[in-house]
Structure formats: C-alpha cells, structure tokens
Amino acid sequence: MRVLLVGAGGVGGAITRIAARRPFFDAMVVADYDLSRAEAAVAALGDQGARFRAERLDANDQDAVVAALRAHECDVLLNATDPRFVLPLFRAARAAGANYLDMAMSLSRPHPDRPYEECGVKLGDAQFEDAAEWEKAGALALVGMGVEPGLSDVFARYAADELFDEIQEIGIRDGANLTVDGYDFAPSFSIWTTIEECLNPPVVYEADRGWFTTEPFSEPEVFEFPEGIGPVECVNVEHEEVLLVPRWVDAKRVTFKYGLGNEFIETLKTLHLLGLDRTEPVTVASASGPVAVSPRDVVAACLPDPATLGDRMRGKTCAGTWVRGTKDGEPREVYLYHVVDNEWSMAEYGSQAVVWQTAINPVIALELLATGAWTGSGVLGPEAFPAGPFLDLLTAYGSPWGLREQ
Amino acid sequence: MRVLLVGAGGVGGAITRIAARRPFFDAMVVADYDLSRAEAAVAALGDQGARFRAERLDANDQDAVVAALRAHECDVLLNATDPRFVLPLFRAARAAGANYLDMAMSLSRPHPDRPYEECGVKLGDAQFEDAAEWEKAGALALVGMGVEPGLSDVFARYAADELFDEIQEIGIRDGANLTVDGYDFAPSFSIWTTIEECLNPPVVYEADRGWFTTEPFSEPEVFEFPEGIGPVECVNVEHEEVLLVPRWVDAKRVTFKYGLGNEFIETLKTLHLLGLDRTEPVTVASASGPVAVSPRDVVAACLPDPATLGDRMRGKTCAGTWVRGTKDGEPREVYLYHVVDNEWSMAEYGSQAVVWQTAINPVIALELLATGAWTGSGVLGPEAFPAGPFLDLLTAYGSPWGLREQ
Known part of the structure; x- marks a missing residue:
C-alpha cells in the first residue's frame, strides 16, 4: 500500500508517528500547503522515517492532487485537512483511481427557510451523491474514519x-x-x-x-x-x-x-x-x-x-x-x-x-484495508464494516477501549 | 477661520452638517483617507456646501497633513479620526503653526508590572509633554473637545x-x-x-x-x-x-x-x-x-x-x-x-x-474661538475655559442641556 497523506497539521503529524511503527504499508507521502510543516512531520520520525517523504501540495487544487497520486503511484489518499477540502480531495482520489479516507465529511448548508427544523444540505450529501460511481469503479471512499466520526x-x-x-x-x-x-x-x-x-x-x-x-x-x-x-x-x-x-x-x-x-x-x-x-x-x-x-x-x-x-x-x-x-x-x-x-x-x-x-483510527483502518480484513466499494461509513477486527487492532496498538454497563 | 477637518466618518459627517448652518468660519476642507467618503459628506450638504471642499488625506502621513494645512491656509485642524491618529495630526498642526482640536487624546499604555493598580503612560501624556512648546508659540491645542470628553x-x-x-x-x-x-x-x-x-x-x-x-x-x-x-x-x-x-x-x-x-x-x-x-x-x-x-x-x-x-x-x-x-x-x-x-x-x-x-461640541468650540469668547494657548482641556458661553451656545444651537438636583 502506498499512501498520500494530505495535511501535516496536528492530526496529520500524529498519523505519521503512529503509522511509522506499523509495517503494513510501503510508502507514505506527507503533503501540505506549507512544505516546512510536512518536512517537520517527516523529520520528527527520525530513524523511523525511511518510508515517508514530504511534499508541497494545495489541497484545493484538484489537478495537482491527481498528479501527486499518480506521480507517487499511491493507491489511497488519506485526508487530514479541515473539512473545507473534503470535496476537492474526494474528487481527486476518484479521478486518479485511488481509494479515499477522511475524518470529516463534506459540509452541510442549513435549510433556507426552516434552518432549526429541517435539514438543508446534510453533512456528506455531496459525497453520497457519487456513491454509485465509486461502487461501479470498485473503488472505496471510507468516510468519517477518525475518532468521532469513526x-x-x-x-x-x-x-x-x-x-x-x-x-x-x-x-x-x-x-x-x-x-x-x-x-x-x-x-x-x-x-x-x-x-x-x-x-x-x-x-x-x-x-x-x-x-x-x-x-x-x-x-x-x-x-x-x-x-x-x-x-x-x-x-x-x-x-x-x-x-x-x-x-x-x-x-x-x-x-x-x-x-x-x-x-x-x-x-x-x-x-x-x-x-x-x-x-x-x-x-x-x-x-x-x-x-x-x-x-x-x-x-x-x-x-x-x-x-x-x-x-x-x-x-x-x-x-x-x-x-x-x-x-x-x-x-x-x-x-x-x-x-x-x-x-x-x-x-x-x-x-x-x-x-x-483522532489520528490512530484512520491508521488502523488503513491496516485493515491493507491486510484485507476490511474490503468494500462505494462511499461507506465505518459502521459498514465488521467492528471486531478494528477494536482488536485498537487494543493491539496499545490503546484499549472500554465498556460500561449502566 | 479656515478649518481642516480630518475624518469624514460618522462624527466628521455630522460636524459638516452642524457647521454648515453657522456663519462663523470661512472655509472647511473635509479630508479623509477614503476620498469618496469626504465627497459624500460635502455632497450631503447640498446648497449649504459652498464653504466646504473634499480632499483625500492620510491622517498618518504627517508631512501630507502639514502640506494640506498650508495649501488651504487653514488656521485650525479639527481631528475627527479614531484615537490612533491623534499624535500625527497633533504634531502636524504644530508643525504648520495651526491650532488643533480633538475629541479623544493620545493613547495610554498599561503599567508593565502593576497594570490594574498603577498608571503606565496615561491618556494624553504624549500631548501634555508638548504643552510648553505650544504655549511658547502662542498656539492652542484644545484636547478632548467632543461630548465625553468635552x-x-x-x-x-x-x-x-x-x-x-x-x-x-x-x-x-x-x-x-x-x-x-x-x-x-x-x-x-x-x-x-x-x-x-x-x-x-x-x-x-x-x-x-x-x-x-x-x-x-x-x-x-x-x-x-x-x-x-x-x-x-x-x-x-x-x-x-x-x-x-x-x-x-x-x-x-x-x-x-x-x-x-x-x-x-x-x-x-x-x-x-x-x-x-x-x-x-x-x-x-x-x-x-x-x-x-x-x-x-x-x-x-x-x-x-x-x-x-x-x-x-x-x-x-x-x-x-x-x-x-x-x-x-x-x-x-x-x-x-x-x-x-x-x-x-x-x-x-x-x-x-x-x-x-459628539459632533456638536467641537463646532461650538470652534465658534467660541472664532468669536474670541474662548482664547488661550498651550495644551488645554475644555475645563480650562469659561463654561457659560459654551452652555449658552449649546442651547442656541437648539440642543439644550439639563440640571437635576438630587
């Protein structure tokens, strides 16, 4: 698996630190609008950084993202930017034939007349509109795959x-x-x-x-x-x-x-x-x-x-x-x-x-996709996949979950 | 009297409307960073605007203000900008040999160690520092001459x-x-x-x-x-x-x-x-x-x-x-x-x-200076002058004041 990680902010940086300890992928390109931020994320990995490289990329520039996915032969785009950039990145992944993960979905717009009673455009609507196209192509957009959602x-x-x-x-x-x-x-x-x-x-x-x-x-x-x-x-x-x-x-x-x-x-x-x-x-x-x-x-x-x-x-x-x-x-x-x-x-x-x-969850999801424990196509949420393997891997990563009966 | 009014915002615009009804001055140049705002203030005076003209001026550019005072032979600068521009305008008036009025004084700076107990630099300190110079020149800076202060x-x-x-x-x-x-x-x-x-x-x-x-x-x-x-x-x-x-x-x-x-x-x-x-x-x-x-x-x-x-x-x-x-x-x-x-x-x-x-008070003060009812030199507050003529003129302008015994 070759990953294009877009966004080297707080969550992106943590993703590189968590992923660096796991052998399931071959390469991760760390891309940010601010190259120095991407470089700092890679430099922070020290000896563990061999599979990583930093690159400048404007998440809003769909053509540039497609080109980066192709140039680095990435089979998956992991979006760690803020929600404004969901749609250009989601569309770029589809255009390049890559799979796609994000941690927040395309933005909502309130109902024009009754904003506090009815939905207008809902979170993720713009992504689910394209679900048939992703499914037809046999490609996967795993949306909302952070901690919450995720x-x-x-x-x-x-x-x-x-x-x-x-x-x-x-x-x-x-x-x-x-x-x-x-x-x-x-x-x-x-x-x-x-x-x-x-x-x-x-x-x-x-x-x-x-x-x-x-x-x-x-x-x-x-x-x-x-x-x-x-x-x-x-x-x-x-x-x-x-x-x-x-x-x-x-x-x-x-x-x-x-x-x-x-x-x-x-x-x-x-x-x-x-x-x-x-x-x-x-x-x-x-x-x-x-x-x-x-x-x-x-x-x-x-x-x-x-x-x-x-x-x-x-x-x-x-x-x-x-x-x-x-x-x-x-x-x-x-x-x-x-x-x-x-x-x-x-x-x-x-x-x-x-x-x-937030960051640990998309890394676990990537690992489940890399090993084949999770498979699917279309635009799917985390609840579309079996929960057991995910929760087991969360514990295996050293960060167990809990259950309280009440 | 020839006046350079700097600032054609809310207060500046009201000053022109109030002054336009009073015959005590010969000319008022209405200057603003945004020429269209100055022009709109003059245009709003209609038939009453003959003594007014609009001009573009950067209140922060002391040399340009001196040049404007000289070019229009103004004997007084009325500052109707926000308090950031007090010092350049105050200094430009002194440099051009004009009198000066404002409605707010030079800004304060909190005490570095005990801000909520001791004064640091006080409001007006930078202006009062120059008081001797104004007095020596026989020129007047009438400071804080709006409604409050004023x-x-x-x-x-x-x-x-x-x-x-x-x-x-x-x-x-x-x-x-x-x-x-x-x-x-x-x-x-x-x-x-x-x-x-x-x-x-x-x-x-x-x-x-x-x-x-x-x-x-x-x-x-x-x-x-x-x-x-x-x-x-x-x-x-x-x-x-x-x-x-x-x-x-x-x-x-x-x-x-x-x-x-x-x-x-x-x-x-x-x-x-x-x-x-x-x-x-x-x-x-x-x-x-x-x-x-x-x-x-x-x-x-x-x-x-x-x-x-x-x-x-x-x-x-x-x-x-x-x-x-x-x-x-x-x-x-x-x-x-x-x-x-x-x-x-x-x-x-x-x-x-x-x-x-806010605007009526500096116009009354200009009229008292024009008629000689108020005279003085140095850096002076409104309380340095006799109150009676001011309060009588306020009533004569159609806006009486009140006194409540309690």
Whole structure:
C-alpha cells in the first residue's frame, strides 16, 4: 500500500508517528500547503522515517492532487485537512483511481427557510451523491474514519452486532477534563472545525421522522464520563455519526452530544453574535492596503495552535457511544468508550491527546484495508464494516477501549 | 477661520452638517483617507456646501497633513479620526503653526508590572509633554473637545464655578436606551474606540493619591438617567475626563462610568479572552496569499458601521456629569446632562444620536474661538475655559442641556 497523506497539521503529524511503527504499508507521502510543516512531520520520525517523504501540495487544487497520486503511484489518499477540502480531495482520489479516507465529511448548508427544523444540505450529501460511481469503479471512499466520526461508528456497529437485539437510541457522547496551563482560553481541537460543528443546526435522527434539525446547543444533559473525567454538560451538535449510523445500523434514534461546558458555549454564541464565525471574507485595512479575510480564520489565528499545546495540557479526553435497547428481552444500556490521557500520548508519541485520538483510527483502518480484513466499494461509513477486527487492532496498538454497563 | 477637518466618518459627517448652518468660519476642507467618503459628506450638504471642499488625506502621513494645512491656509485642524491618529495630526498642526482640536487624546499604555493598580503612560501624556512648546508659540491645542470628553468637562467647570464651594466627587456618567432594529448586536459608536476604552485599565483620580488604575469593569453601580432613559448599570472605564478635570478643577475624586449593560460587558470580555481585541497584526490566509491584519479591525469590519444605523435606531443617549459637594455649608448633589433623542437628530440633521452628540461640541468650540469668547494657548482641556458661553451656545444651537438636583 502506498499512501498520500494530505495535511501535516496536528492530526496529520500524529498519523505519521503512529503509522511509522506499523509495517503494513510501503510508502507514505506527507503533503501540505506549507512544505516546512510536512518536512517537520517527516523529520520528527527520525530513524523511523525511511518510508515517508514530504511534499508541497494545495489541497484545493484538484489537478495537482491527481498528479501527486499518480506521480507517487499511491493507491489511497488519506485526508487530514479541515473539512473545507473534503470535496476537492474526494474528487481527486476518484479521478486518479485511488481509494479515499477522511475524518470529516463534506459540509452541510442549513435549510433556507426552516434552518432549526429541517435539514438543508446534510453533512456528506455531496459525497453520497457519487456513491454509485465509486461502487461501479470498485473503488472505496471510507468516510468519517477518525475518532468521532469513526471509532464512535465502529462502537455503534459493535453494539448492534454483539450487545443488543433491538436499539432504542444511539447517542455519541464526547467529553474531556483537559486544561491548558498558561492560557485562559485554548481549545484543544481546531477552532475552525469546532465553530462549524457547534454553530450549524444540530441534526437528529428518528426512525419515524428521518433526519431533522434543532436550535444550536439544544437538549443539554449532564453525562458521566469514565476514568475520572466525571460529569460534563453536553449539548446537541451537528456531527457525521447522526448521518452515518442510520444508513447501516437499525436504531430508533441517533444523536450526538458534545461536552462543551457552559463557558465555551457562551464564547461560541458571542462569536456568532458578532459575525466572527463567518467564513465569507470581509475587507479590512492592512499595511499593504485593503485585504479580504475570513473572520473565522482570524479567530483561529488569534488562538494558539492546538497541536502545539500538548506540553501544557493536562487531563483526559473521552470519545464514546452510549446505547440503550434490549437484549434477550431485557432492557440494556451501555457506554462503549475510548479514553486518552494526555500525559500518556505526549510521553509515548509526543502528540496531544485529542489529535492523537483522532489520528490512530484512520491508521488502523488503513491496516485493515491493507491486510484485507476490511474490503468494500462505494462511499461507506465505518459502521459498514465488521467492528471486531478494528477494536482488536485498537487494543493491539496499545490503546484499549472500554465498556460500561449502566 | 479656515478649518481642516480630518475624518469624514460618522462624527466628521455630522460636524459638516452642524457647521454648515453657522456663519462663523470661512472655509472647511473635509479630508479623509477614503476620498469618496469626504465627497459624500460635502455632497450631503447640498446648497449649504459652498464653504466646504473634499480632499483625500492620510491622517498618518504627517508631512501630507502639514502640506494640506498650508495649501488651504487653514488656521485650525479639527481631528475627527479614531484615537490612533491623534499624535500625527497633533504634531502636524504644530508643525504648520495651526491650532488643533480633538475629541479623544493620545493613547495610554498599561503599567508593565502593576497594570490594574498603577498608571503606565496615561491618556494624553504624549500631548501634555508638548504643552510648553505650544504655549511658547502662542498656539492652542484644545484636547478632548467632543461630548465625553468635552461637554462633560464643561459641566465640571460650570459646577465648580457656579454650583459648589467644595467638591467631593465628579463622576461622569454615560448611559442610553438605544436599540437597533434588525440587529442582535450593533454598537452605536465605534467598536474600535469602545474596545480601547473598556478593556484598558480604568483610571481613577483621588486628590490624596493621584491617578491610579483598577481592574476593567470595576465598581459597578446603577445610575438613574433622566428623560425616560431610566436605570442603567455603569462601570469604571478609562476616559479622558479623569485625566483632564483634576488639572483645572478642584475635586477630591474624579471617575468615569459607562452604562455598558451586562451583555455588552460579557461580549467585550470574550473578545479579550480570545485575543480579538488586539491591534497587533496576526497573519491569516487570503485569496491573495498570507496577509497581516489587526484582529480589532476585523471585529469592526464584521459589525455594521454605526454611522449608517440612524434609520434603524430608537431611543435616547445621555452624557453628563454628576457632582457631589457642598454649597453655602449644605451638602449638594447635581447631575448636569445633555440628552439627544435619535428620532430628533435623524429628522433635524440626518445623523444618529451618538455621533451627532459628539459632533456638536467641537463646532461650538470652534465658534467660541472664532468669536474670541474662548482664547488661550498651550495644551488645554475644555475645563480650562469659561463654561457659560459654551452652555449658552449649546442651547442656541437648539440642543439644550439639563440640571437635576438630587
């Protein structure tokens, strides 16, 4: 297997560190808009970097991506950029005849008249539109293959196959007790993506109603996270699992709730109130005359890069899937989860917990595809594949998952 | 009198509309970085615009400002730009031998070690440093001559001369009940300046302690504003009056409190938390490659221009000076105030209330200088001059002030 990894940011860098320890692939080209970032990711691998090379690539330039896939004879493109670049990379992979993996799906657009009741364009719609074409070509686009979406979807499939006869609700629940020394406000994950997920109308699935939306930050609940994290207030957020899980798993209801905490929610609301969450450029003065910049990019530029904060972070992050249903005629409720302690991920990989937890999952998926444990064609979510081999390999990578009966 | 007005924004535009009705000056050159804005201000005067002409001018380019003052034989420069341009314009006026008026003073810098206890560089320090030079030349820099600072300082002088034998405290109190239809968040005054005033450490004066600072938003109090505005929560804010009043008026304590309201305070705190109040440029991507922009400029660019909101605004704004002391051995407490109803200022001048209220005061001051009712040299605040003629002219302009005994 020869991999073109696009994006050498926090997650991309962690992917190279995890993959470098695994023998299943022959070559990984690490490509970034900023060549120095790609070079730094490869240099950080030291002796383990022989199968890696750095390259400059603009993820938005579909022709350049096709050319890179062909030049390096890559059979798979792993997309580790932010969600703006999903479509050009997805299309470039198809055009070059390569398989494709990502960790977030093509972006949504709210319903023009009833944004907080009905879906407009849903997450991933633009990718699923091309499903027949991928299937016809016998090629695979494995979409939403990070931790959430990704591992959370694998947990949903595992619950349906192994733990339940009938499922009432599948609720992805994400929470952490991470703090960053020396910063009053320092998100542990891409603020661009966080704004996108949190300020878009959250999507909910119900079997008798289909997909629908609510007001942002709806249905707050306090969820008790395991391994000492404790109770965190969670709210509905737009997330891929709600779109993916119902396509392959039977459940009466699917939700995603994010443990943002009250201060963070208020901060996001203020950004929205001021229009600073917008991506459409505004014109401002600069030393070189008026320039057009995206307010959301400016917000991101004012905050520290989350990938660089690992040394100052403390605490654990938890991703997981809570499932309520019946087994053998009895009610059952479980939480399947994966916790990463920042101290461990920094010591073991030099990566902070949140980006490391995202990065391990696409590497496992690549290995399952390389060994043939997972096969398929079309545009498929992680829950389209058997969960057992994935969860076994997660444990084998040194990062076990947990199950809490409740 | 020939005037160079620099800045044709909201306040500059209102200045031209007010001045156009008064015969005391011969010519007013309306200069702006954006020529179309200056031209629009002059065009809006219609038949009344014969004494006005528009010109392009960069307020930051001291040589160009000197050249403009000389070319048009202006004897006074009226600065209606934001406070970043105070020093180049102040210096250009001195270099050209012109008098100078502004409505905000040179910027402060917090104390490097004890920002919330001691003053660093104070508002106006850089201007007062040059006072001897102005005095020697027999030239006048009348600083802080808007509404606050400006009319509020005139009120302080009036109270000291006419209403009190001894003054315990002079507290400037500013409040409004303005709303803007169709916007969830739309400040009625320059957000750049509002951030500057509100997030800098507030300064307080006490006779036995001198000037000192506190934490932002300190000493909240509910002040009852007149003419139906009612109670508004006010907090300490850095403002010029606290630096100006004690130089010419005896008082045991001088404060400035701004009726920001809780939502606005929380919004400003969030901007600060995220570093979006900063003026130092950050680098962000743009369609034309990486560019350096000031986050605070981006915040301003995301919000509607307050000068354009008059048609959607409702309510009144109040500026005033609360004074507590003794007269003839008896305790006395008064609030001297000036209220502008947006409906009135829009109907009468086509200017929204807050910018109109700022603009009328420098025009009155120019008229008092033109007629010789006010004379002086050096760097002087409004309280250095007799208050009576100013307050009479304010009423004669059709915008009376009030006095509330309390």
